Amino acid sequence: MAHSSSPTPFTVPGPARLAGRIRVPGDKSISHRSLMLSALAVGESRVEGLLEGEDVLATAAAMRAMGATIERGDDGIWRIYGVGVGGLLQPCQALDMGNSGTSTRLLMGLVASHPITATFTGDASLSARPMARVTVPLAQMGASIEASPGTRLPLMVRGACPAVPIDYELPVASAQVKSAVLLAALNTPGITRVIEPVPTRDHSERMLAGFGAQLTVEQGPRGRVISLTGEAELKPQSIVVPGDPSSAAFWMVAASIVPGSDVVIENVGLNPTRAGLVTALRMMGADITELDARVVGGEPVADLRVRHATLAGIVVPHDLAPSMIDEYPALFVAAAFAEGKTVARGAEELRVKESDRIAAMRAALEANGVTTEEHEDGLTVHGSGGEKIAGGGTVATKLDHRIAMSMTVAGLHARNAVTIDDIAPVATSYPAFYQQLETLSGRAA
């Protein structure tokens, strides 16, 4: 499942204003969950608008390896025939998770309460990421885990059957950890509770309820309390996946920074637990209009019209961090073109993504003439006041799709060409990104 092992360099083809309409691919978080829950329902589920990126395909391959039938029809609709909660089969081979943290951590949860053993492997980026945040609660539920030093991949989970329900307060604001525990809870007798002091994306809760699981969410003194009754029976569903706000982020920033741009980004998911970048960009003065607000697949969605605007630096509110955690690289690019400085702190989680996104973005921006200051928990970026940045540098993407796409956007308003050392990782979340860039910049053949 890992993308091509030979790097694919890319030189951003000079300044271009962006104009036109674009439809972003399906939401990655919702796509993963739609495959996993469909694979645990008995009967046929259908998923429309699934993100067909490498990360989601890794989840599909793993669910097949554990017994589900998953097919893509010629109509683009995915049909999934599930095995039922408790019915996952022992995979014959290690599950190759490629570059995908979400696949790994959520599937570890599923395996943890089934009578099976699975080994998880991944690429160099994923193998460097911390897994203890998930193994700790799963071990409390009874799973046995053998991991590489530092609780990293390759890692083996031997499920407990029956697993034991726990009350678990998240020590880190992570939807992946929350979801791992909730997915393990599905095949665990009794009620499992997750206490979430800081709200994170709530797609698991929404979708579990949609599939018929008994789930309640209450506000307690220590935060949101999500209670799930185990040994659930999931009913097959028809799911429409809304567009990914994390993918829309690149066009929101690109249209904001390149003079003359005017873009409509269609079908963008605006779940409040995901929409932090829209808030931050508006605070900076971005011109973003929501058109045709509607509900798709139980999630709020709108088309976003974004026009070039003069941006001003801000202090990014800490409490926005969980709702824009994957969008910081794009936000740092917006900051590089703002008037004055932008200070983003309270985002130490960025250090354990596909790359250390604080260090990687600092190096990438500095290599292209942008002044920054690195903090343990964030970055300060000094903006150009709307002028082109110097450019001319090469970006080390570190197997991180979001670094590649963010710095491609920066290259759209630079005096000298920006080179990205490897754009292959973009296929993990946004296979059509470079094609759509050609369309929006009027360079399509």
Ligand SMILES: O=C(O)C1=C[C@@H](OP(=O)(O)O)[C@@H](O)[C@H](O)C1
């Ligand atoms: O649950 C999810 O689908 C995700 C949660 C976030 O990770 P954390 O849980 O580590 O914050 C995010 O960065 C990732 O891209 C997707």
Ligand SMILES: C=C(OP(=O)(O)O)C(=O)O
């Ligand atoms: C952090 C990300 O994904 P994952 O954790 O699934 O690798 C991301 O897509 O930015």
